[in-house]
Amino acid sequence: MRASLSTDRIDRAWIVDRIVQVLMFLGGISAVVFIVGIFVFITREALQFVFSRFDVVEFFTSIRWAPTSTNNATYGALALMVGTASVTGVAMLVAIPFSLGAAVYISEFATGRSRETLKVLVELLAAIPSVVWGFIGLTIVNGLIIDVFDVPIGLNVLNAGIILGLMAAPIMTTIAEDALKAVPDRYREAAEAMGATRWQMIRRVVLPAAKNGLVSAVLLGVGRGFGETMAVLMASGHSINLPTSPFDSVRALTATIAAELGETAVGSDHYGALFTLGLFLFLITFLINLTADVVVRGIRNS
Amino acid sequence: MFAATDRNRTNDRIQRRYRNVFLGMTLLLVLPVLIILGLLVVRGGPVLTAEFLFEFPKSGMTAGGIFPAFLGTIILVTMGLVFSVPLGIAAAIYLSEYAPDNWLTRSINLAIINLAGVPSIVHALFGVGAFVIFFGFGTSILAASLTLAIMALPVVIVATRESLQAVPHAFREACWAMGATRWQTIRRVVLPNSVSGILTGVILEVSRTAGETAPIMFTGAAFFVPFLPQTIFDKTMALSLHLFVISTQVPGVPEDFPYGVALLLIIIVLSMNALSIGFRTWLRGRKKW
Numbered sequence: 198m199r200a201s202l203s204t205d206r207i208d209r210a211w212i213v214d215r216i217v218q219v220l221m222f223l224g225g226i227s228a229v230v231f232i233v234g235i236f237v238f239i240t241r242e243a244l245q246f247v248f249s250r251f252d253v254v255e256f257f258t259s260i261r262w263a264p265t266s267t268n269n270a271t272y273g274a275l276a277l278m279v280g281t282a283s284v285t286g287v288a289m290l291v292a293i294p295f296s297l298g299a300a301v302y303i304s305e306f307a308t309g310r311s312r313e314t315l316k317v318l319v320e321l322l323a324a325i326p327s328v329v330w331g332f333i334g335l336t337i338v339n340g341l342i343i344d345v346f347d348v349p350i351g352l353n354v355l356n357a358g359i360i361l362g363l364m365a366a367p368i369m370t371t372i373a374e375d376a377l378k379a380v381p382d383r384y385r386e387a388a389e390a391m392g393a394t395r396w397q398m399i400r401r402v403v404l405p406a407a408k409n410g411l412v413s414a415v416l417l418g419v420g421r422g423f424g425e426t427m428a429v430l431m432a433s434g435h436s437i438n439l440p441t442s443p444f445d446s447v448r449a450l451t452a453t454i455a456a457e458l459g460e461t462a463v464g465s466d467h468y469g470a471l472f473t474l475g476l477f478l479f480l481i482t483f484l485i486n487l488t489a490d491v492v493v494r495g496i497r498n499s
Numbered sequence: 500m501f502a503a504t505d506r507n508r509t510n511d512r513i514q515r516r517y518r519n520v521f522l523g524m525t526l527l528l529v530l531p532v533l534i535i536l537g538l539l540v541v542r543g544g545p546v547l548t549a550e551f552l553f554e555f556p557k558s559g560m561t562a563g564g565i566f567p568a569f570l571g572t573i574i575l576v577t578m579g580l581v582f583s584v585p586l587g588i589a590a591a592i593y594l595s596e597y598a599p600d601n602w603l604t605r606s607i608n609l610a611i612i613n614l615a616g617v618p619s620i621v622h623a624l625f626g627v628g629a630f631v632i633f634f635g636f637g638t639s640i641l642a643a644s645l646t647l648a649i650m651a652l653p654v655v656i657v658a659t660r661e662s663l664q665a666v667p668h669a670f671r672e673a674c675w676a677m678g679a680t681r682w683q684t685i686r687r688v689v690l691p692n693s694v695s696g697i698l699t700g701v702i703l704e705v706s707r708t709a710g711e712t713a714p715i716m717f718t719g720a721a722f723f724v725p726f727l728p729q730t731i732f733d734k735t736m737a738l739s740l741h742l743f744v745i746s747t748q749v750p751g752v753p754e755d756f757p758y759g760v761a762l763l764l765i766i767i768v769l770s771m772n773a774l775s776i777g778f779r780t781w782l783r784g785r786k787k788w
Binding site for chain 2: 207210211213214217218220221222223224225226227228229231232234235238239241242294295296298299301302303305306315317318319320321322324325326327328329331332333335336337363366367370394395396417420421423424425426427431451454455458459463471472475478479482483485486487490
């Protein structure tokens, strides 16, 4: 009697265990469900436009983005792509050297307290919200650019690039520093035992060993710059342009969606065009993330 | 016999020079941002009075305070947590405790990386397409906080998974050896030993979602709402969107107002982050294994 009772309890425990396992599994696949959901729902809204009005050649080669023109609406996204690319390019010029340099300093030179302080500081900088960065671009960096370069308007490629660079750098620093830390200490010891100086050791041993992690840090920084919305919207000047100098205003893909979605009627061509831009952004960032992941996997296998 | 040679001294000098170059790069990265933050404190600090925080905006947002936006941000962040924390913890438990090493687990991991990497405006489009239109929630607090929750899900999953995996495997084995089921082991041994790590992730999520603008601006946050939201199907104001609106869209706003809002956002986000970092450091010092 007693024995069967306790068996029942044990059975119940195992049944609960099965149920919980299923629930946890559902939680686990939710990430996949959401990423597929993002693709499906954005495609769903873009579909009508893609089939009725979309012109691949126009989309990729025309610089005329005029969705609100009443008799001749055109949807050329080339200027927007160039805008995004130019801003991201300047941002990487700012962010790559400084974030990799900072990562090397924090991981290889700094010790004890100063290292911990710098790490915390970098982590805190990564948390500043995008809209605050946009505001900084709009006010402080704008004023600086006008004063220093003597140009009439400071909202341009340079401004957005500096802002994006400062935004992306802390994250890139953290990832790059992780990659450097992952290089086993015995590599460093071996190099020092051979009489290598600190810098020789970093350049010949540590950096080559951490190469893949550093590349993926840069890739994730590019992805971040590519997808940044509010900061670019506020700091880039937001006018359609093929920039010829860093002092030209541009308009980015993300910023276009953010600025125009509120004014469109659900189901209109313009609305569908914005979702098509979103789909394009989704696919590109998916590719960047996938590449970064493959590159990182490369280290683990070697 | 062991006196430094000229060569040693030259080497030392070169090493110091390299060190200083890298130190300089680090400082060039950190210092401008600290100066900017200092500027925000100087200009925004005087704006942040009790009246500013707890009054409604007046005369087309050019006077008064920011109370509806402040409250709106708190509501959105809280509801975002309600949706994402249970789901994120479940996902992390699955990945850490159950998941076999197969293609499905790899796809889940890839999906998490991508969920974290998708641009915020794409999350916004998803929120519009799925919650606002398809599920018919309209532009509402519900739609906005669901969008925020999905965007922040990777933060919770990654932090939780890390703290679960930090629990030594021997703890689990000891528990299984006593005849406990997997779930009993997780509930009685693994979770109690990682609860503080999970909390760190949750705090980090608060910091992340409090400043987001793009995902909420078409799903539930509004430029201006004259009353406080009554149900989750109402729209609300939010601090982040308010900063965007008063610094770009509304003429005649006192110049220091946006500095105040920017500073408030930074205070919220950085204090949450500092809390989470402090918590992590404290934990590391206390760890028994």
